[in-house]
Amino acid sequence: MSLTKSGVIEQLKGVIYFAKGDNIVDLGMLDELEVSEKEIKFRLVFPKLGEPSVNIVMNLATKALREAFGEEIAINITPIAEKEKGRGPLAGVKHIVAVASGKGGVGKSTVAANLAVALSRRGLKVGLVDADIYGPSVPMMFGTENEQPGVFEREGKPVIVPIEKFGIKLLSIGYFVDSSKALVWRGPMATSALNQLLSDADWGVLDFLVIDLPPGTGDIQLTLAQSYSVSGAIVVTTPQKVAFADVKRAAGMFKQDKLTIPLLGLIENMAYFSPEDMPEKKYFIFGQGHGEQFAKELGIPLLGQIPIVEQIAASGDSGSPIALDSNSPVTQAFDAVAASIEKMF
Ligand SMILES: Nc1ncnc2c1ncn2[C@@H]1O[C@H](COP(=O)(O)OP(=O)(O)OP(=O)(O)O)[C@@H](O)[C@H]1O
Numbered sequence: 001m002s003l004t005k006s007g008v009i010e011q012l013k014g015v016i017y018f019a020k021g022d023n024i025v026d027l028g029m030l031d032e033l034e035v036s037e038k039e040i041k042f043r044l045v046f047p048k049l050g051e052p053s054v055n056i057v058m059n060l061a062t063k064a065l066r067e068a069f070g071e072e073i074a075i076n077i078t079p080i081a082e083k084e085k086g087r088g089p090l091a092g093v094k095h096i097v098a099v100a101s102g103k104g105g106v107g108k109s110t111v112a113a114n115l116a117v118a119l120s121r122r123g124l125k126v127g128l129v130d131a132d133i134y135g136p137s138v139p140m141m142f143g144t145e146n147e148q149p150g151v152f153e154r155e156g157k158p159v160i161v162p163i164e165k166f167g168i169k170l171l172s173i174g175y176f177v178d179s180s181k182a183l184v185w186r187g188p189m190a191t192s193a194l195n196q197l198l199s200d201a202d203w204g205v206l207d208f209l210v211i212d213l214p215p216g217t218g219d220i221q222l223t224l225a226q227s228y229s230v231s232g233a234i235v236v237t238t239p240q241k242v243a244f245a246d247v248k249r250a251a252g253m254f255k256q257d258k259l260t261i262p263l264l265g266l267i268e269n270m271a272y273f274s275p276e277d278m279p280e281k282k283y284f285i286f287g288q289g290h291g292e293q294f295a296k297e298l299g300i301p302l303l304g305q306i307p308i309v310e311q312i313a314a315s316g317d318s319g320s321p322i323a324l325d326s327n328s329p330v331t332q333a334f335d336a337v338a339a340s341i342e343k344m345f
């Protein structure tokens with residue numbers, strides 16, 4: 001094999017970046033390649049540095065090049081993050097914030113949707129990704145079940161155009177497949193769907209990209225933490241102790257050194273019941289002060305307490321998140337959460 005740029009590229013096409021399931025050349029990770037008699041020098045652009053996969057790929061690339069061009073040649077690879085290079089589909093996204101919980105049905109999607117709306121009401125540019133591949137809810141919550149994102153081609157690759165509603169850019173697997181089919185996806189299929197929603201979409205410039213996670217601590221959470229530069233996670237709980245046990249497990253996952261996603265705070269959903277006609281009344285049906293106690297236990301701030309109100313459940317089905325309604329006391333709660341989040345960055 002002759003030592004030329006095209007010879008080097010040919011060899012590097014044999015190096016797979018497993019996180020994205022393709023070779024480093026076709027993934028566009030190769031940058032500033034220089035080849036001389038004595039040295040092969042290039043940069044590799046990764047979605048995120050500090051992951052074990054960075055060293056693995058660099059070692060594989062070095063090995064492939066040594067095998068092809070001999071042991072004497074100097075190989076100089078510099079890893080660089082997409083953000084640093086100011087490119088990549090998420091280069092224009094300032095902050096990715098994930099909404100997580102160990103438990104299903106505690107209101108993650110409700111919080112994610114209304115937080116997105118509340119951030120947008122503050123004049124920020126906001127996107128929302130429904131990463132719940134198994135049970136997408138964003139299409140219905142935003143009344144966009146019958147819409148389909150556009151697709152165009154850039155450098156020979158398809159790029160998805162998020163749907164825009166109430167000024168928020170939305171993507172969900174629910175726009176592409178029947179949700180009953182998505183439910184059976186597991187492992188690699190689910191993570192590759194998440195990668196497409198995040199990396200193959202035209203997000204443009206955003207202040208916040210909110211991610212609605214599925215419950216638990218599975219592949220989706222792991223992929224997000226390992227392959228993307230997430231600014232922080234918000235954890236949602238209900239006041240019941242059983243819910244918190246699961247929430248604690250999820251929080252523990254984000255706290256692991258390897259993952260390093262900072263926990264921004266806790267939201268206590270269904271904290272108390274307020275009747276529609278007497279919004280000043282608060283009935284703490286699951287007990288009072290649990291949110292504060294849970295937040296203290298996790299060592300993170302309590303960002304908000306969201307009451308149980310009929311209108312929240314109704315707005316989830318009607319396609320218009322409650323935080324759009326300026327007169328609702330719930331909107332004030334979400335506005336306060338959005339204000340705290342904005343202040344953190
Ligand atoms: N504060 C609330 N008051 C009344 N209803 C609520 C409240 N929060 C959530 N709900 C309702 O509870 C149901 C579950 O909420 P949601 O879908 O947001 O939970 P989730 O944690 O995302 O669930 P999943 O684990 O299935 O993704 C929905 O019907 C929603 O409208």
Ligand SMILES: [Mg+2]
Nearest residue numbers: 108109132137
């Ligand atoms: Mg959900």
